[in-house]
Structures are given as C-alpha cells and as structure tokens.
Amino acid sequence: MRSMAAAALLALVTLPAMARDDTLSKDDVAWLNRVTFGVDSATVAHFRNVGRRRFLDEQLHPKADSLPPAIAAQIASFDVMKTPAPALLAQVRDQYRDIKDLPDGDAKETARKALQKQGNQYAQQAQAAELLRAVYDENQLREQLVWFWMNHFSVFQNKGRVRWLVASYEQDTIRPHALGKFRDLVIATLKSPAMLEYLDNAQNARDKINENYARELMELHTLGVGSGYTQDDVQNLARVLTGVGVNFDGQPRKIKQDLQRYYVQDGVFEFNPNRHDFSDQKLLGRNIAGGGFDEVERAVDLIVSQPACATFVSTKLARYFVADDPPPALVKAMAKTFSHTDGDIAAVMKTMLESKEFNASLGERYKDPTQFLVSTMRLAYDGKPVANPRPLVNWINQLGQAPFGRITPDGWPTSDSEWSSSGQLAKRFEIARSIGSGANHLFDVDEDGKVQRGGFPQLTTPTYYATIEPWLGQKTRDALAQATSQQEWNTFLLSSPDFNYR
Numbered sequence: 250m251r252s253m254a255a256a257a258l259l260a261l262v263t264l265p266a267m268a269r270d271d272t273l274s275k276d277d278v279a280w281l282n283r284v285t286f287g288v289d290s291a292t293v294a295h296f297r298n299v300g301r302r303r304f305l306d307e308q309l310h311p312k313a314d315s316l317p318p319a320i321a322a323q324i325a326s327f328d329v330m331k332t333p334a335p336a337l338l339a340q341v342r343d344q345y346r347d348i349k350d351l352p353d354g355d356a357k358e359t360a361r362k363a364l365q366k367q368g369n370q371y372a373q374q375a376q377a378a379e380l381l382r383a384v385y386d387e388n389q390l391r392e393q394l395v396w397f398w399m400n401h402f403s404v405f406q407n408k409g410r411v412r413w414l415v416a417s418y419e420q421d422t423i424r425p426h427a428l429g430k431f432r433d434l435v436i437a438t439l440k441s442p443a444m445l446e447y448l449d450n451a452q453n454a455r456d457k458i459n460e461n462y463a464r465e466l467m468e469l470h471t472l473g474v475g476s477g478y479t480q481d482d483v484q485n486l487a488r489v490l491t492g493v494g495v496n497f498d499g500q501p502r503k504i505k506q507d508l509q510r511y512y513v514q515d516g517v518f519e520f521n522p523n524r525h526d527f528s529d530q531k532l533l534g535r536n537i538a539g540g541g542f543d544e545v546e547r548a549v550d551l552i553v554s555q556p557a558c559a560t561f562v563s564t565k566l567a568r569y570f571v572a573d574d575p576p577p578a579l580v581k582a583m584a585k586t587f588s589h590t591d592g593d594i595a596a597v598m599k600t601m602l603e604s605k606e607f608n609a610s611l612g613e614r615y616k617d618p619t620q621f622l623v624s625t626m627r628l629a630y631d632g633k634p635v636a637n638p639r640p641l642v643n644w645i646n647q648l649g650q651a652p653f654g655r656i657t658p659d660g661w662p663t664s665d666s667e668w669s670s671s672g673q674l675a676k677r678f679e680i681a682r683s684i685g686s687g688a689n690h691l692f693d694v695d696e697d698g699k700v701q702r703g704g705f706p707q708l709t710t711p712t713y714y715a716t717i718e719p720w721l722g723q724k725t726r727d728a729l730a731q732a733t734s735q736q737e738w739n740t741f742l743l744s745s746p747d748f749n750y751r
Contacts, residue, residue: 271715278716279611282751283570284308284602285389287624289631290712305602308390309428309595315387319634324378329371334417335516339499341413368412372653375416377638379652380645383623394427396619397569399652402438402470403660404447406653414443415653431562431592432553435470442495442517448658451494453487455526463487465658467552476557478533485530489537489548492525511541559587567601571610573664579606615665616749618648621677625743629684629706635691644680678744685739705736721747
C-alpha cells in the first residue's frame with residue numbers, strides 16, 4: 250500500500266514537469282538564490298522580464314519599500330512602531346518613576362514585571378518586523394544587507410533599555426544606510442541610543458573613561474584585530490568619544506555658558522560637552538584637535554579612510570556572500586572599490602556580485618538559520634501574507650540566530666560549519682515539517698470567535714518546476730519518492746540538502 254501511495258504522489262507532483270518550457274538555467278537559479286533570500290514567483294517573473302543586469306541594478310539601488318500592503322499595515326500596527334523612540338522612552342521613564350514611588354511589596358514587583366514584559370514584547374515585535382520584511386520585501390539584496398549590518402553592528406536586546414530601542418535601531422539606524430556610504434552607517438550606529446546603551450558609551454566621561462565602545466568600534470566595526478591600532482589608540486578614541494551619550498531622563502542639561510554651542514541633541518542621542526575631554530588626541534598616528542562633536546566625526550573619517558577598514562569590511566561581506574575563506578583577489582578588488590568610492594557599499598557589492606569568484610561559489614554556501622527560514626517561507630507561501638508572525642520569531646529563536654539576540658558584540662557567526670550540526674539539522678527538519686504540513690498557526694485569524702487556519706502549502710508550483718525540480722540531486726529525488734502525502738513531500742523537500750544550499 251505504501252509503495253502504491255508513493256507512486257501515485259510521485260506521478261502527481263511530477264506531471265507538470267513534462268510540459269515545462271520555461272526552466273531557468275542552473276546558474277541563474279543559483280545566482281537568484283544568493284542575491285535574494287530565495288526565489289518566489291514574483292522574483293522569478295521579474296528576473297525573466299528584465300534580465301540579470303537590470304535585476305541587479307534595481308537591487309543595488311532600490312527606490313522605495315516594496316512590501317505588500319497587508320504586511321506593511323501589519324508592521325505599522327505593532328505597538329513598538331506606533332510611537333517614536335523618544336516618546337516611547339519617555340513613557341518607559343515615567344513608568345519606572347511610578348514604580349519607584351510605590352511602596353515595597355507585591356504591587357511594586359508586579360508592576361516591575363509587567364514593564365519588563367512589555368519591553369520583551371516590543372523586542373519580539375521588532376524581531377517579527379525584521380523577519381516579515383526579509384520574507385516579503387521585493388528589495389531582497391537590501392534586506393540581506395540590513396540583516397548583515399545589524400549583525401555586524403550587533404546589539405543585545407536584553408541589556409538595559411535596549412529592548413525598547415531595537416525596532417528603531419533596525420528601522421532608523423541600519424536600514425537607511427544599508428546600501429549607502431559606510432561612513433554614514435558608522436556615524437548612525439555611533440549616534441544610536443541602542444548602541445550607546447549596549448556598549449556603555451553613555452557612561453563614558455572625561456573623569457570616568459569607559460573604553461568598551463571605542464574598542465569595539467575599531468576591533469569589530471571598522472578595522473579588525475591585528476590591523477595596526479594600539480591600546481593607546483583605543484584609549485585616545487575613548488577620550489574623543491567622551492560626552493557621546495543619551496538623554497533618557499528627558500531633563501534639560503545645565504551646560505556651562507562657554508560650552509553651550511557644542512551641545513548636540515537628536516532625539517534621545519546627545520553630545521554633552523560637560524562630559525567631553527576637549528584635549529587634543531593622537532589617533533592612528535594622526536593628531537585629532539580637541540573640539541565638539543566635529544572631533545568625533547573627524548575621528549570616524551580617519552578610521553574609515555584606513556586601508557585596513559576597506560579590507561576588513563570587504564572581507565566580512567565576502568565571507569557572508571561568497572565563502573568562509575574568500576579569495577584574496579576578490580577581497581583586494583572589493584577593498585579597492587571601497588577606497589575609490591569613499592566606502593560606497595552598493596559599489597563594493599557590485600564589484601563582488603559581478604566577479605568570477607562570486608559566480609564560482611554559487612550553490613556552495615550552506616544557508617544560515619535566517620536564510621533557511623526566510624527562503625522556506627518565500628517558496629512555501631509565495632507572497633501570501635501571514636496573519637500571525639509569532640511562529641517566525643519562535644523558529645528563529647529555536648534555530649539560534651534571533652535578531653538582537655547575540656549577547657556578545659561580535660554578532661552571530663556566518664561560517665557554514667557553525668550551522669551544520671546534527672542538532673541544527675534536526676531543528677530545521679521540525680520547522681520544515683511545521684511549515685510543510687501547515688501545522689504552524691501562521692494564518693490563524695479569529696472570526697466570530699472561530700479560529701481559521703491556512704492549511705498546508707502546495708510546493709509543486711510553476712516556480713518549483715522552473716527553479717528547483719530540474720536541478721534536484723538523485724538522493725533528494727529518492728527521498729521525495731518515499732513521501733506518502735503532500736505534507737510529507739513538502740517536509741522532505743524543505744529539509745533536503747538541495748534546498749539548504751545556495
């Protein structure tokens with residue numbers, strides 16, 4: 250009976266292949282799966298219409314957000330998105346103040362837990378928003394770079410007030426600069442309350458130096474280990490960064506009259522000259538004259554203009570998009586573009602994506618958890634808007650790569666070996682089964698008190714036959730032939746090695 254059922258299912262899912270005449274080449278499929286998070290029917294149709302060159306140009310220079318209206322409305326409905334960060338933090342500040350005024354006891358503890366729960370919910374909404382954009386936005390290369398830069402300039406949601414700030418960090422700090430100038434991205438993260446809270450620069454003052462952010466700014470964000478900077482450079486950069494902080498209390502600062510012209514406030518960010526060390530500093534062999542926030546900007550300009558910065562950033566991008574150990578010639582070409590364009594990220598990406606080294610690597614990269622989850626959703630539901638994104642957040646947490654979830658500032662690892670353990674494979678199989686069987690609550694809606702579910706996806710679509718079926722390996726075909734239901738067939742495909750490489 251099992252063999253008869255398998256034969257019937259195999260005939261059902263392979264019949265449309267006999268009539269296909271629009272199969273994409275293996276190289277085009279692999280290229281699309283690297284430039285995007287994964288194919289869906291709209292992506293394939295547009296690629297056929299405009300070709301590889303124009304498709305890439307549009308991805309490198311997106312004109313606007315391209316979210317389905319239902320997804321855009323859903324993200325806009327999240328509580329964390331309805332209130333600008335300064336107003337949101339003012340509300341949190343007032344709640345903290347009210348809790349502090351309560352007498353010790355159960356009521357005070359309950360109020361404190363409720364506020365922390367609200368913060369956690371806001372962070373989960375930020376995670377959901379990031380995943381929804383990754384799945385549904387047509388500007389797929391930008392979405393990959395938003396994820397990449399959030400990971401490169403990593404912050405941890407569970408430190409201090411960061412959980413209330415991560416939505417703004419993604420939306421207002423990272424996203425606008427994902428394909429722009431690297432220098433502007435560094436300045437944006439430097440002014441981000443989330444970053445300043447996470448790496449303690451809010452506590453950095455001339456009479457109490459805190460080196461945490463200065464060290465990570467050079468080691469993790471711009472220059473890299475072994476690039477030639479010294480401990481003296483770290484200490485001097487920390488002095489340059491004194492006074493760069495936040496104004497969480499909402500109170501006006503009492504600035505000395507001769508320093509008032511140096512005070513800068515932008516939302517929650519502030520540069521407080523009362524806390525700044527105005528003495529001259531020597532950084533990377535150059536003198537940085539004391540000043541206000543312009544001194545900070547001059548220091549950043551010096552750092553990002555270093556050849557080491559061009560090489561470091563190019564290497565990180567190539568490791569994510571090309572190989573764990575990227576070819577030196579490719580990194581050199583990317584770094585040359587970085588230097589000649591003043592750190593134009595889109596130009597550096599173009600150099601990489603049009604290189605022979607990039608083309609040679611296609612199909613060889615093992616998907617990290619985000620790539621796996623997003624590509625699975627794009628293929629399985631093909632643009633159908635989910636009503637409930639909470640399963641997405643749960644799954645990415647189970648897979649161990651949650652946005653804003655890395656405790657240490659080095660970000661989640663991107664090497665293939667980090668995500669190919671037996672435990673990771675088992676979790677991917679379970680998630681593939683949840684998505685492939687429809688037992689996932691993604692489409693649960695409550696109508697008149699009744700829960701409506703979306704059912705399981707039909708993966709045997711024209712997109713599947715045009716991009717996946719022709720290039721399946723024999724082991725995957727043999728496994729699919731053993732499936733006894735469409736749901737089981739879906740699970741086998743989504744968890745197969747063929748689908749997990751790009």
